[in-house]
Amino acid sequence: MKGFDIINDPAFNLANEMFVCVCKDAYKKGHGKVDHKNPIEKTDLEKLYSSIAFNVNTPCGLINKV
Numbered sequence: 001m002k003g004f005d006i007i008n009d010p011a012f013n014l015a016n017e018m019f020v021c022v023c024k025d026a027y028k029k030g031h032g033k034v035d036h037k038n039p040i041e042k043t044d045l046e047k048l049y050s051s052i053a054f055n056v057n058t059p060c061g062l063i064n065k066v
Helices: 010-028 042-050 059-065
Strands: none
Touching: none
């Protein structure tokens, strides 16, 4: 551990204030919005896991699963 706290240490107040301002500005410009998708249906997940797509014994299947 370094012995200082970049969140609460007064030496970092200006940087933290600037970070908050940049985050607010980005959100106002639409960069902070999250568009949630519907979850994958259980039957579709079962199809994926039972197919070669997620077969960990093949290189492509391992990459897909990870």
